[in-house]
Amino acid sequence: MPTAARDRAPTFSPLYRQIKALIVASLEALEWRPGDMIPSEMELAARFKVSQGTVRKAIDELAAENLLVRRQGKGTFVASHGEARTQFRFLRLAPDEGEPSYPESRIIEFRRQRAAAEVARVLDLKSGDSVVYLKRVLLFAKRPSVVDELHLPGGLFRGLTAERLAEGRAPLYGTFETDFGVKMIRADEKIRAVAADAAVAQLLEVPTGTPLLQVDRVAFSYGEKPVELRRGLYLTQHHHYRNTLN
Amino acid sequence: MPTAARDRAPTFSPLYRQIKALIVASLEALEWRPGDMIPSEMELAARFKVSQGTVRKAIDELAAENLLVRRQGKGTFVASHGEARTQFRFLRLAPDEGEPSYPESRIIEFRRQRAAAEVARVLDLKSGDSVVYLKRVLLFAKRPSVVDELHLPGGLFRGLTAERLAEGRAPLYGTFETDFGVKMIRADEKIRAVAADAAVAQLLEVPTGTPLLQVDRVAFSYGEKPVELRRGLYLTQHHHYRNTLN
């Protein structure tokens, strides 16, 4: 049978990318939730009326983008922040000695407030829209090592309260996806060296002026939608930010 | 024709990975140099006696790893550090405002010396082996912004002299690949915040104690071979280290 053409965008888009977009739409609509198995390649091929190889290529790309995870013999699954595999993808601070571990979190402040102009701009909101503000200290092996400030769109995190996060050792992004259906896909970070001010120095139990890593993050969900603005101040006396250039 | 089996490693390795290894071997042997076009998929398929699709899958992975670059209608080319595309893959310091640019370099020190224990360990040399030591200042828009110290295996960089690098605006890794056949593939970085000591502060024209980003890099060539140890101290008052988490 000759190649199916279907509705082709004015600028040529191959079939497998259209299939890919359909799968992403299903992910976004939570037809399959994080951790779920999606239909087999043959089933999807039947649903979309294309060959298995075309579905395969679409899934290949989604797996490369960490939206899906393939497990031979088992099936293809929706990636989840609850898994060890994904655990350290967004947590780049590692101890100088020993294995990476997940930190303990202490909430310093939690409130809903009106978005300042800068926050609104980055999160694609209107100035004055509701925003969740969260300030935490992260402790690695009982040692306070990070001071974090987060801004989240209020509309996406309706039931979020301080109690719900309290004393959590659970990954924050895992909570976001299971409790609020907000899936973090990608993040951009800008890193600088700064001196600790008095307030931060006290929280981290170091002298004022101690050099800290300042990590400004914007995290995105499906469709490049910004859903988190975060500033982290990292104490790097026993830890470092690890990165790989490919 | 049934599937060719060939010499199969004890743990199963698919054909396309064996093909991939053969292509990497040719790259390593400089059969095709950076910037060169490699043979077409059909030619390689004939050479290796496999189908075009199998060669294609091997090349797909090599392109994903940035060892090869595909150009539709033209051919497949060996990736080169001389291209704009690759330019900023290993240069993560970007100005807060405006477009990234390539810095001017000033050499502060250049000499050959015996490898200290730590340097030898990281570069996989013997203690006392010859090592090239290079210290530079990088200037963005006339502003000194980085102090860099590099250690390179002496054996790989035989003809390297200070004159050859002098006042170079050319990318260092481009020089390495064209002049010495050493191709940088991947690098690991560990980032910390530190305070500028007197010597560095003078070079960067800032007060002693100014917070700086300390970036420790180990760069690798083919086969995970370490070929560079580098420590950079970045002034982040008008620049930042950019990163994307996927």
Next chain:
DNA sequence: AAGTGGTCTAGACCACTTT
């Protein structure tokens, strides 16, 4: 027109996991 990579199909068979 010819040559390159890019897409799509259909079918066979392999490797891994579960029943």
Next chain:
DNA sequence: AAGTGGTCTAGACCACTTC
């Protein structure tokens, strides 16, 4: 044994670049 993803093939045709 059945179901899943993984590999490999052979052939057709499309899109892009160059001659």
